[in-house]
Amino acid sequence: MSEILAIGSYTETDMEGLREMGARVVESLDAMRGLPEAERAEVRAVAYKGHHDFGADEMALLPGLGVIANYGVGYDAIRIDAADAAGVRVTNTPDVLNDDVADLAVAMLLMQQRRMLAGDAHVRSGAWAGGESFPLNRKVSGRRAGIMGLGRIGRDIADRLAAFKMEMHYHARSEKETPGWTYHADPVSLAREVDYLVVALVGGPETENYVSKEVIEALGPEGVLINISRGSTVDEAALLDALEAGRLGGAGLDVFRDEPRVDPRFHALERVVLQPHQGSGTHETRAAMGRLQRDNISAFLDGRDLLTPVN
Template structure:
């Protein structure tokens, strides 16, 4: 590709960067002389001038290409998404218009599963709270830290036995945890007990690990009835999306003894975390760092970059969540 063609896609359109991108991906995007979507008051004038020339948008799961932006890009043909979840991008509109959407699956499985296990360990054992107890000088003045719950032998329910759910289960088996699960469909090649609803699973376990994909289909899947079924001795771990949980009900039950504890990496309105939740000592709160290792983010960047290059070359995607329309 000659330098004069660097910004052209297979049909002559521009690449648009939407939101901050990780450095490895940004370096590849920069080769294509991208447009960069501004925020605030400048956005309207920018779109009036450039919207028609944009054929490819590159974004992250955090930012996405929402309904309004997608509608403002009349010739958009592909959204390259850094991340597995695409719930911040309007997939329904993309499908209607034949706009391809790609993601970066598989490579973040191990790190997210590690995070789920860490959150489960902390929810039961209270290590982060115990660390605060020492730092605040309370061990000296108040004596021994409260007793916590043993992890071995715990009944763990996994909501969503996909790649991440299975990796979590594999890590917990050596602890002696007893695994059960709920999925849209029963998984053929596992021996774990299957429960036919989230409520039935929650009733049967001590810890519920949420590992489903985000999006409209799973919004508030873990509602008040599921949390209530988990009960005052139950724990919730969420490495999925904040939208999957009824956050208001979760905060209320944690604050009033309706749940024993939780480990959370995701929230409904990130980066906002409800103040009431931040004040609770029976919750471990992480700032959405499930896949946040150098190795994983680099691998995710490589996949997103490969999807971009492939689309610019021939109009296809390597990891389509929504297939691009055929263009002749």
């Protein structure tokens, strides 16, 4: 019996932190649904780590619920309108993962352009030792980069790319104060002006397929799309078609529409770097995310201000 219920698969470090708070931990929303009514009634705070919808039905099963502390910056699995209606506060874990996600975005871009997966295989296979030369590829520094969504992660990506002497462009809802970066009100115009397009949008219904067929085609046969946001932000069917037909130069993808069930058409693509949604997947950052999730719960239970509220 506990007023804190943690839902999801947590690391050893996080399990220890949760146990210290006296939390009960279950693996999934289904497991939560299977708890006896009396136990569900005790729950005042949920630590949530998952991608399945946490909506009105789930909240109704926890009548004493006051806060859902999401593990992750993207909280698109939690229905904010339902939370508002039920008087439930929602928190997330912003900022602590920005560095890692930005690092991965830059790394995927460099790997894609310098063909480093193929380079490693060229050495390991013995092809290089056997006298086969490795093809030339494309220079990265000094090119034109576009950031789609200039929030905190987008800005951390842009700051890194600027150190590679790139000409910076961006699209966002409104023009921001930047060190001379070029604003594009229209996402297609952004894609047309750059060599690399890095998607750093928030997830959710408003950005569904925001990187449309038109954006992808505007990026063009020499262009590279990097996505570290959510699979939902990109029209994945259009992306696959364009990559297969050579109408898009390449991609670096950490997120997918139906992940982890990645469309097998991706497996055969050579000019693409694929990663298993590991943007924030470092020991350091996951520990910081867990701490922030628990600190939000403690703040709520102690009646203090939430650290990183969403609603």
